């Protein structure tokens with residue numbers, strides 16, 4: 001049985017969403033997004049930094065949302081949600097899949113820290129402004145790439161689970177202003193029952 005160690009409003013939503021898209025059976029260990037749960041001795045045994053998501057599958061315990069998505073697709077599907085390696089879309093799949101944690105999430109992390117997590121007297125408007133500008137820059141190529149497409153690669157894929165999730169969170173920080181393609185895309189994601197069930201989007 002797959003067990004997803006989860007906290008709401010986190011990247012663990014990506015794995016929850018994927019498991020629902022694939023209709024796989026799983027258990028959810030629902031923790032609070034709080035040090036009491038995430039930094040507990042028990043959870044630090046699963047993730048050395050006390051973070052989510054973590055997936056357990058029998059003897060396997062794995063962290064990093066992208067790695068977990070790849071693991072589930074490789075072990076539990078016949079290559080679903082990912083173009084074949086000889087498909088012309090495969091390089092683009094890899095690019096956007098990794099662009100998510102590499103380029104889009106770092107400024108989102110900073111925005112969340114300086115708007116929600118730090119006590120008010122330690123929030124820095126200069127750092128926040130830089131992160132907001134960086135996020136807008138990082139999203140612009142995605143706004144162009146999705147032009148004329150239903151999902152990020154055309155058909156729904158694991159890129160929508162990774163980068164699509166980040167785009168939905170970007171919208172919540174007010175960073176999609178003027179990006180009409182991405183705004184329309186977030187509306188299309190809401191037409192997917194698995195997304196609606198698993199991702200906080202407003």
Ligand SMILES: N[C@@H](CCC(=O)N[C@@H](CS)C(=O)NCC(=O)O)C(=O)O
Nearest residue numbers: 010011038050051052053064065066
């Ligand atoms: N690159 C990692 C990031 C994991 C991560 O930072 N998760 C956040 C939630 S989205 C977390 O657990 N934060 C708790 C904390 O920093 O204490 C991944 O994609 O899984």
